[in-house]
Structure formats: structure tokens, C-alpha cells
Amino acid sequence: MNEVRVLLTGRGLVESPRWHGDRLSFSDWSAGEVIAVDLAARSEVIARVESLPLCTAWLPDGRLVIVSSQGGRLLRREPDGSLVTRADLGGTGWNDIVVDGRGNAYVNRVGFDLMAGEAFKPGSIALVTADGSVREVADDFALPNGMAVTPDGSTLIVADSHRHHLVAFDIGADGGLSDRRIWADLGEGTPDGICVDAQNAVWYADVPNKRCVRVAEGGAVLRTVELDRGGFACALGGPDGTxxxxxxxxxxxxxxxxxxxxxxxxxxxVDVPGAGWP
Structure with a gap:
């Protein structure tokens, strides 16, 4: 079993890891910061947005997009570091994001305020196309969380945390979603952030069970990485993607x-490199 090493410590609620170039970017929700860190643990803050949640993705052109949940906007970081509005999402409650190889962004939304103790309402997914238009493409999630697109760009996989499922959709030519199905029933597993690898297996991070788990379609467990604290999200990267x-x-x-x-x-x-998005 491979060793788990600490690259960076001393942060708050950390989420949304994304390998880009030769660094990992991630969000510290507690600080309202997006940080980039290299494999030598050299880090810098690359964006500041007061938002809870605070999730990010990288566009095919190399620019960072940030979900401003309270503001109901999808922001884009320009080369000079400034933030501009890429799309008006409307409302609040926006959570995680994935961008596919065509530049389509899928942003999900929790239907109720968890922290305020509101009554349950189902969550949804919106598609933001390259021209900034926004439309809802899926609904009826207990708690939509991490998302990933398979290496061939044909399938969106969504973590529905409260139902303990990974849910899959076919992605259409226009970015729309169809053929909803349970990709994996995780039993007691509670998926948060996810990523896919070159064998179309999914890694999911699990907060209450303090672990990160690799599963095949159907739910067979392929590998488990035990943690001493809650796992919020995971991403594959590094020089070899492993x-x-x-x-x-x-x-x-x-x-x-x-x-x-x-x-x-x-x-x-790990043995199998990352593929697809993020």
C-alpha cells in the first residue's frame, strides 16, 4: 500500500482540487481563496472570492472559472488576474462544477440551505455553454456534489451524496443530458468530490467515512485510501497523471x-493515470 504524504497543511475547509499545468489548484472555503501549489509545496493565492461553497474548474483555453455561489455568477479569471462574469446563474446555492473538452460547464445547485437547517428540496444541474447561456439540464438530486466527465467526453458522472449514489448521464451534441442511471450504488459510501481515470473507474472522497475510494461502474471497490480526517475531494495529476x-x-x-x-x-x-475532466 502506497504511503499518504502531506503536501500542504494548516488550511481550513479545502475543496475543488484541479491539476493544471504543473500545479494543483484548490479552494480554501474558510479563507475565500483559490490556491495553487506545486509538488515542492510552493504555494500562492491565485484568486480571492468570498463564497461558500467556492468551487473551480479550468477552461480549455487555460483560464480559471469560479462559482460565486452567493452572487449566483460564474466568474472567469483573466490573464491579468482580474475576475469577470462569464455567466449569470441566478439565485444562490450553487456548488460544484466541471468543464468538458468543448468548454461546456456543468454547475450543480443544492436545493436548500444545509447550514440554515432548511427543509429538503431537490437539487439540479445547469449547463453553461461557451456563449454564456444557461439552462437547467437535470434535477432531482438529494445533494449534488462532485462531477466528472469520462475521457471520451460522452458521460457526466455526478455524486449524489445523500443518496449514496454516483449518477450517470449521456452527454448530447448540444451539451444536454439524457439516459439518467445509477452508475454505482455505494452502500454506506458518501461521495463528495470525484475524478475519473483512464480505465473509467471513479475515485470519490468521503467525509464521514474518512477515506478516498476507487470504484468500478456497478460499485465494485477497487482500492481504498484510509485517512485520519474527512476526505472532501480528490483529483489525479502530477507528471505522469498517477x-x-x-x-x-x-x-x-x-x-x-x-x-x-x-x-x-x-x-x-496510484497505478492508473487520470483522464477526462477534471
Missing amino acids: TLFIVAAEWRGMSEMVTPGTGQVLTTE
């Missing part, structure tokens, strides 16, 4: 979120 990056922190529940300073970026080596 470094699994995990962002983790000590979870204290919806009222207190995470223990300050316990947010970490962890790494471990």
Missing part, C-alpha cells in the same frame, strides 16, 4: 464545519 491528490480536514458538522487549521492537501501514488 498522483492522487486528496483535500481533507477534520469535519465538525454543519454548524461548525471544520476544525480551523486542519485542512490538508495529501498525495499518494
Whole structure:
């Protein structure tokens, strides 16, 4: 079993890891910051947005997009570091994002305010196309979380945390979604951030069960990485695509979120490289 190493520590609620170029970007929701870190642990803040959640993705042209949940906007970071509005999402409650190879962004939305204790309402997914238009393409999620697109660009996989499922859709030529199905029933697994690899397996991070798990379609467990704190999201990257990056922190529940300073970026080596998006 490969060793789990600490690349960076001392952060807050860490999420949305994305390998880009030769660095990992991730969000610290507690600080309202997007940070980039290289494999030598040199880090810098590359964007600041006061948003909870605070999730990101990289466009095919190399620009970063950021979901501003409270503002109901999808922001784009320009080469000079400024932030502009790419799309008006409307409302609040926006959560995770994935951008495919065509530049289409899928952004999901939680239907109720978890932290305020609101009654359950189903969540949804919106498609933001390259021209900035927005339309809803899926609904009826208990708690939509991490998303990934398979290497051939044909399938969107969504973590529905409260139903303990990974849900799949076919992606149409216009970016629309069809043929909804349960890709994997995870039993007691609670998927948060996810990524896919070159064998079309999915890695999912799990907060309550303090682990990161690789599963095949249908739910067979292929590998488990045990953690000493909640796993919020994971991404594959590194020079060969075989470094699994995990962002983790000590979870204290919806009222207190995470223990300050316990947010970490962890790494471990895997056999199958990452592929697809993110």
C-alpha cells in the first residue's frame, strides 16, 4: 500500500482540487481563496472570492472559472488576474462544477440551505455553454456534489451524496443530458468530490467515512485510501497523471464545519493515470 504524504497543511475547509499545468489548484472555503501549489509545496493565492461553497474548474483555453455561489455568477479569471462574469446563474446555492473538452460547464445547485437547517428540496444541474447561456439540464438530486466527465467526453458522472449514489448521464451534441442511471450504488459510501481515470473507474472522497475510494461502474471497490480526517475531494495529476491528490480536514458538522487549521492537501501514488475532466 502506497504511503499518504502531506503536501500542504494548516488550511481550513479545502475543496475543488484541479491539476493544471504543473500545479494543483484548490479552494480554501474558510479563507475565500483559490490556491495553487506545486509538488515542492510552493504555494500562492491565485484568486480571492468570498463564497461558500467556492468551487473551480479550468477552461480549455487555460483560464480559471469560479462559482460565486452567493452572487449566483460564474466568474472567469483573466490573464491579468482580474475576475469577470462569464455567466449569470441566478439565485444562490450553487456548488460544484466541471468543464468538458468543448468548454461546456456543468454547475450543480443544492436545493436548500444545509447550514440554515432548511427543509429538503431537490437539487439540479445547469449547463453553461461557451456563449454564456444557461439552462437547467437535470434535477432531482438529494445533494449534488462532485462531477466528472469520462475521457471520451460522452458521460457526466455526478455524486449524489445523500443518496449514496454516483449518477450517470449521456452527454448530447448540444451539451444536454439524457439516459439518467445509477452508475454505482455505494452502500454506506458518501461521495463528495470525484475524478475519473483512464480505465473509467471513479475515485470519490468521503467525509464521514474518512477515506478516498476507487470504484468500478456497478460499485465494485477497487482500492481504498484510509485517512485520519474527512476526505472532501480528490483529483489525479502530477507528471505522469498517477498522483492522487486528496483535500481533507477534520469535519465538525454543519454548524461548525471544520476544525480551523486542519485542512490538508495529501498525495499518494496510484497505478492508473487520470483522464477526462477534471
